[in-house]
Amino acid sequence: MKLKDSFMTQDVDGTQFLIPLGEGEFSGIARSNETAAFIVNLMKQDTDRDSIIDALCGEYDAPREVIAEDVDKVLETLRGIGAVEE
Secondary structure (H helix, E strand, O other), X not given: OEEOOOEEEEEEXXXXXXXXXXXXXXXXXXXXXXHHHHHXXXXXXXXXXHHHHHHHHHHOOOOHHHHHHHHHHHHHHHHHXXXXXX
């Protein structure tokens, strides 16, 4: 899975924004927290859920189960706005 090419990211003052290009179902701008931005950046290349979890475990000191729940929430949101290419 990866971030669809029809979405771009823009970092402004330490905050990442996810912006759809062209027309689609989602016509807003999504603001990412630090964890979501990390996930989105990983998804700029083809990846999978386990690889994302592994990368976050290497970056943050949190239990794997907690990180997996956070990843699932972010992926659900990204899928909900049509930003994920499976």
